[in-house]
Amino acid sequence: MTANALVSPIPSSQPRTDSPTAVSTMVRLVRESFAVVEPHAEEVAQFFYGMLFTIEPSAREMFPANMQVQRSRLLRALVHVVQMVDRPDDLVPFLQQLGRDHRKFGVVSTHYEAVGMALISSVKKFAGPAWTDEVERAWAEAYTIMARSMLDAAAADEGPAYWPAEVISHERIGWEIAIVRVRPHYPVPYLPGQYVSVEVPQRPRLWRYLTPANAPRPDGTIDFHIRGVDGGWVSRSIVAHANVGDTWKMGPPMGRISVSRETSRDVLMVAGGTGVSPMRAIIDHLSQWGQNPHVHLFIGGRIEEDLYDVPALQSIAAVNPWLTVVPVVEEAGIPGTEQGTLADVVTRYGAWGDRDVLVSGSPGMIRATVSRMLVAGTPLDRITYDPFTVD
Template sequence: MTANAVVSPIPRQDSAGPSTDPVTAMVQLVRDSFTVVAPQAEKVAEFFYATLFSIAPATREMFPVNMQVQRSRLLRALVHVVQMVDRPDDLIPFLRQLGRDHRKFGVIASHYEAVGMALLAAVKQYAKDAWTDEVERAWAEAYTIMARAMLEASSADEGPAWWPGTVVERLRLGRDLAIVRVQPDFAVPYHPGQYVSVETPQRPRMWRYLTPATAPREDGLLEFHVRAVQGGWVSRSIVATAQPGDSWRIGPPMGRIRVDRNAGREVLMVAGGTGLAPMRAIIDHLAQWGENPRVQLFYGGRVRPDLYELENLQLIASSNPWLKVTPVLETESKIAGVERGTLADAVTRHGAWTNHDVLVSGSPQMVRSTVSRMLVAGTSLDRITYDPFTVD
């Protein structure tokens, strides 16, 4: 199982009081035992992969030589699944997407069995006295649910495991930012707001999640906005060395961020840095129609260069009255209409947005902070959509 950088989980909306949802004994046991091992998460991940490669040596070829990033991805996946384990309407679609995505690695049914054995062994090793027969059964049951959903989706998917594509342009916008355009051999069937995983020749077997920043085009061209993040092996190599002619592999589309034009609700978009990409793709898509739900976009960064797409967004808004763009900066700026502070500050300053569908995208830290503050301000969790995998 893969995922992205580890961040603290977003608090559950019911954390301030008793839950009104039924929480099974299995869910509670999994959560409680995960809390015990979480402080030693890096060691848990190391033990997991050592065990997996011991009992299923063939799986080692699926992973990069350097496992540092991969260990973080496992932890991020576990945090996300443990958070969602009692929300099957959210968890099962996510697991199905993950199952389809794992086809690119050549994963087969026996690999899921090996992963389950390694996962339980790793949690047991660090849960120590908290690991009981009851806890082991709970983890086994939870993993069986996860693996079944992933396997069923993988078996049912008749599309390709990945799409070949060629870099046709890299536009360097700054020291750590680039726009990269890739022409797939065949159109990738994504909807605006979804993300895909990519593998580049500079970093073989190190798949990185990127979000197309434009709506699907007739020619299939994909545009990615890539920031070189600290410690980001793939993002840094893309920004610095991606060249026209490079052959990329593109994994199946994933993600829940989208706008339903027929829902009858206004939309609040909150985007930080290159987290703008899914919002930009949705806006690009909506601009095909004259009438849309009202969309308010808070587009934020620390300094002015972080708002690299602001002028283009303002141009779109000038001819589309349903769109309002509000820039947000943490530093001083002379931009007209800019709001000061973090995105969490700016958004919650305007209330709870109770009549809006809320979409949030950016770094894990920004997503966590914004969603947490909105929950405290009174926004309903079921109105907020964000995807967990957005950075290296």
């Protein structure tokens, strides 16, 4: 396969919706062949990056200096996304945001060709007899659809590739959590509920997603709530070492968690840990008005300290009758809270079938909550979460 074949055959960013059977065959072939190589993920990744940096040496400087830290991040993301190609309604808007976001790396179309070649060569090398011409065509087609969506969106975007922002405060809430306020050099056009990719000077080239915890303000400042995860390269470094005066870089806003004030339906929000940030930003936005859809927020954590933000949210609820806040902890015996996981507690109330449901938190918490809600009878099309993120 030539490099050009990767990005030329599909003229538009949509899968071939004229033939759903062709799309489902393509996805089946991709999934089956990937299942064969999955047990060799480490070697596939090593081969993939080796090949990518040989074909396109200029790509090397986009990646972290120490590749051991996160050898499989891009590859894992690629494979995750390729397998979703039969879900264009979700996938295409996500890829468009991702394509705009990738401008921060300085990615251009030749890089996409190199990544596609490296991806397909790596899977081919480890797939053995499972690799056929038909399988190769399926991977090339699926990758081309993704690359095309990302490239088209990047080309159409006229905004900056990233926003520099100065850290103006850093407040530690106990050992694990910090609230960092930044002032972007120029306003970031995010919607309440969206997230951005952030690079901090202590960890060059290790971009991580963070979610503004406030609605856009006239002075443009943004608060991020950051939890230091065990063994976390970036989060621990921000919590412990971010300094006032540091310059952060932020990529373009992404994500689809939002609330429309036009909706006739009330809203259920389910937030685990710092997953409360998008909900906080939306509530901050809604609190400009006296009348809103009713918002029922379940905010959960493992232990009481995880609920550090509950008093602030309860004081917003005290003056905004459209908001109800329910704290949930897994630890037993904490007064004023419901006990259990978020999935347990939320489904104890029933299916919430009349609500728009927003879910945010770690990938594990999202999976558990969404699957339990579906079993409880909540319609899938009422539940919104950011589905393509990988941890």
